[in-house]
Amino acid sequence: MKTINLAVFPADGIGPEVIAASQQVLHRLAQLHGGVSFECREFDWSSAYYHKTGRMMPADGLQQLEAGGFDAILMGPVGSPAIPDHITLWGLLLTIRQGFDQYVNLRPMRLLAGVVSPLLNPHRHPISMVCIRENSEGEYAGVGGRVHQGKPGEVAIQSIVFTRRVTERVMRFAFDYARQHGHRLVTNVTKSNSMQHNMVFWDEVFQQVAAHYPAVATDQQLVDSMTARMVSQPETVDVFVASNLFGDILSDLGAALTGSMGLAPSANLNPERHYPSLFQAIHGSAFGLVGKNVANPLASIWSAQLMLAFLGETELATRLMSAIETVVQDQRVRTPDLGGTSSTTEMTEAVCRALETEPTAATGH
Template identity: 85%
Template sequence: MKTIHLAVFPADGIGPEVIAASRQVLRKLEQLHAGVRFECREFDWSSAYYHQTGAMMPPDGLQQLEAGGFDAILMGPVGSPTIPDHITLWGLLLAIRQGFDQYVNLRPMRLLPGVASPLRNAAQHPINMVCVRENSEGEYAGVGGRVHQGKAREVALQTTVFTRSITERVMRFAFDYAQQHGHQLVTNVTKSNSMQYNMVFWDEVFEQVAAQYPAQATDQQLVDSMTARMVSQPETVELFVASNLFGDILSDLGAALTGSMGLAPSANLNPERQYPSLFQAIHGSAFSLVGKNVANPIASIWSVQLMLAFLGETELAAQLMVAIETVLREQRVRTPDLGGRNSTTDMTEAVCQALEAASAPARPR
């Protein structure tokens, strides 16, 4: 029996609902595969915890997670309309990303069969993109400050930080991932025409790393024109590597192009596995949907699929991806974000049924 130890954060808004759906899928996988067990320890660190304690997590939160021996972290969305977003983000999610050196944010964006894209001619422009986003510094390094607050000469500074070793490693990850998964083209997203220091440095490092992968095709795109390319020619985009801010924005655009933010997963990876990696749907906490049982759980369930793949559970990951694809392709169950009237519960049960069907032995003919 193999036991996978998970730290689970229901977090905020619809988080408890989509995380409950993800745990139901994990239980179904346990039933279908007797050799694996998921041991989950739930943490209540969240916006509600902040209202109780004045912090998003305890002062020794990272130490607790590190000492827990967790293989991975499964997290719901973080954020509340009653707390400024920078407090919730820096108090929990970014604290874990940076503290556990989760320097790769991996976001697949794929238009799955059965899902409608807002693009007019989506059938002519297949979408299967991957964003490799630098996740530990860049625009979100947290360097800066404010002086003369409230006065006419007030100044606010937010400094972008690129470190050579950190920039190199995320680009090397992008090239290795492209080779491992059959992506023919790696695109460097930049803005070096106007940002003449940090993004020129970024481009130089990309060229130096690319030289170590001579068989890999590459190109370069300014971030503003990359948005137009993703909309008008998404079939020309395979894998792109981008800074923290650019990757954040572009992957949200990609999620919208693939039909719904409710379908968009992510993985925050420490590839060296020195610390546990974190898996989370990229949609927000959506407080307007809380308690209505209408949130699409696929983004969180797909994040579980990314987690299984990262942990080396390739068979389970493949079966779960097939189940997700089957449910969406058949179009019998559709949550409101996909134009339907089904519930979170309906979608979760449909995925579990698809897993069961895929695992059933073939009938003799």
């Protein structure tokens, strides 16, 4: 029996509900499979922890996680209306991303059969995109500061940091991912027409890396026009690689185009596995839904599916993706974000039931 050790963060808002759903699905999958089990250790680091201690996580939090021997981290949404967002984000999620060198943020955006897209004619424009977002520096490097605060001459500086090593490795990951998963095109998202130093550097590195992958087609798109392309011609978008900020914004747009933020997973990867990677739905903490049992758990469950794929549990990942697709396509169980009245519990149970059927080939990545 193989044991997968998980650090679990229910975190904030609807996090405890969707994380409990994800754990329920994983344990049911383990029961059905028989060859693997999940050992989960929960951490209470969250906004509630901040209210008690003045910190989002202990000072030695990274050391605790590293010493725990965890294979991966499963996290709920982080954020509270009672705490400024930059405190919650930098106090927990970005600290883990940067401290554990999780330099790839992988976000698939696919319109699943049975889901209604806000686009008028999605059947003519199928949506199946993958965002490879640089996740450790760029616009979110944290370099900068403020002086003369509160005075008329106040200055705030936030510096964008691109290093060759980090830029090159995320681009190599994008090309390797495209090649391994049968994608035909890698698009470089840039803004080098107006950002003449860092984004010109970004473009140069992209071209240098692309030269090592002659079998993979490439193109380049300015970030502002990329938004229009994703809406008007989503079928032309396959894999795209973007900086931290650009990837963050574009993947939220992609999630909306695929029907609901409740269907948007993500993986924060340290591909070399020197540290545990982190898997988390990209939707927010949605405090207005807390305790109502109506949050869609599929984004978190899909994030767990990405975790299984990353850990090399291909059979389990395929089976879980097939179950997600079955439930969504069936349309009998739908949470309010998908136009239905089903509960979080009902959606979770539907996925568990779908796991019991013979799996089919999944098309998600």
